Amino acid sequence: MDKFVTKRSEKKVNILHSKTEKHQQNIKTLKSSKSRQYNDCYLSIGFTWRDGSVGPLPLCIICGEQLSNSAMAPVKLKRHLITKHGQFAKKDVEFFKRLLKNKDKQTTKFQATVKVSDKTQEASFLVAELVAK
Ligand SMILES: [Zn+2]
Numbered sequence: 001m002d003k004f005v006t007k008r009s010e011k012k013v014n015i016l017h018s019k020t021e022k023h024q025q026n027i028k029t030l031k032s033s034k035s036r037q038y039n040d041c042y043l044s045i046g047f048t049w050r051d052g053s054v055g056p057l058p059l060c061i062i063c064g065e066q067l068s069n070s071a072m073a074p075v076k077l078k079r080h081l082i083t084k085h086g087q088f089a090k091k092d093v094e095f096f097k098r099l100l101k102n103k104d105k106q107t108t109k110f111q112a113t114v115k116v117s118d119k120t121q122e123a124s125f126l127v128a129e130l131v132a133k
Helices: 002-033 040-045 074-084 093-114 118-132
Strands: 047-051 056-060
Touching: 040 047, 040 074, 040 093, 056 074
Parallel strands: none
Antiparallel strands: 047 056
16 A cells, blocks of 8 residues: 555656646746847937847947846837937937947047057066066
């Protein structure tokens, strides 16, 4: 009698274990499929995108704020534009394209001025070593 009872309980455990594995697989597939994608028409709302670990992340062109992937919906992006940058709400796509181009130019110029050459850095380290000695 005891053997019969234990066998039955083991089967239940196995069934439960397989169900939880399936449930976890379903959650994984749901999470991976829920990643929202960037659409080019979001540029008219003032958003570009940056690559993130979960998926593309919306990036505000005006303030540079990076939102989560779940906020990659036209309604949420519009709400950001209207509530935070109301004065730009009625601007057209060309305005945001120009703004994005200018930001890219600024970034490259800044990187060029800030970057120290390798030889200069090596010389600095050598001088610091001599001073320390
Ligand atoms: Zn913004």
